Amino acid sequence: MIVKPIKTSTIRAGAMQLVELLNRYLPDDIPDRSVIAITSKVISLCENRVVPVISIAKDQLIKQESDLYIPKSGKYGFTFTVTNNTLIPSAGIDESNGDGNYVLWPSDPQATANSVRDYLTTRFPGRQIGVIVTDSTSTPMRRGTSGICIAHSGFNAFNDYVGKPDLFNRIYRTSKANVSGGLAAAAVVTMGEGTESAPLCLISDIDFVQFQDRPPNSTELEELRISIDDDVFAPFLSAVNWKSGKQPEKPND
Secondary structure, X not given: OEEEEEOOOOOOOOOOOHHHHHHHHOOOOOOOOEEEEEEHHHHHHHHOOEEEHHHOOHHHHHHXXXXXXXXXXXOOOEEEEEEOOEXXXXXXXXXXXXXXXXXXXXXXXXXXXXXXXXHHHHHOOOOOEEEEXXXXXXXXXXXXXXXXXXXXXXXXXXXXXXXXXXXXXXXXXXXXXXXXXXXXXXXXXXXXXOOOOOOEEEEEOOOOOOEOOOOXXXXXXXXXXXXXXXXXXXXHXXXXXXXXXXXXXXXXX
């Protein structure tokens, strides 16, 4: 696997459309069967999805942007949320590199991933190219952040081992490799979290990726989602008193 971050100029809110950014910075020699990673932050900046810090309390903004939230608590005062079926601090809202703004998540990450894939198939006819939208988050009981995928298009998000034998002919019952998440982690660690100015990444030489000549369908997208009650981490996720954010939903009966 070859992972190449792509540097850009400093991107400010509303200064450039996403297609303009891609036209300006993506090279013309993208190999067939590649994946383009795009940070959620640069998408949001291109969408002007920002709110001035001085205009609203962050806690209120988190409530507006999240589906579920836990009021601020703990040693570090974080607000944890479920947003877009993802457990994420602060509904993905970030102040870093925001130029005095809170940067929200993109308005519809999946629609953006699909539209970018459409753009890429037009610009690079005859090539199979996938797209992932990335962010970063923390892992419980591990210091530091790592990349996650919040939307994908143009390839199968899983490599499914269910029903196949292992090396000793034991049949896999539940194992599915999260390809989209693995690609996101590889991209984010190379794009960086600080002043690297590399919101794009080209991932190539990825024979393990099963490309598709279309965006993911509703069944495939639904397969990525797990309800809180059905999650392997349900004993933890269901034990807290979630509050409803923008959508009237509760995990506990």
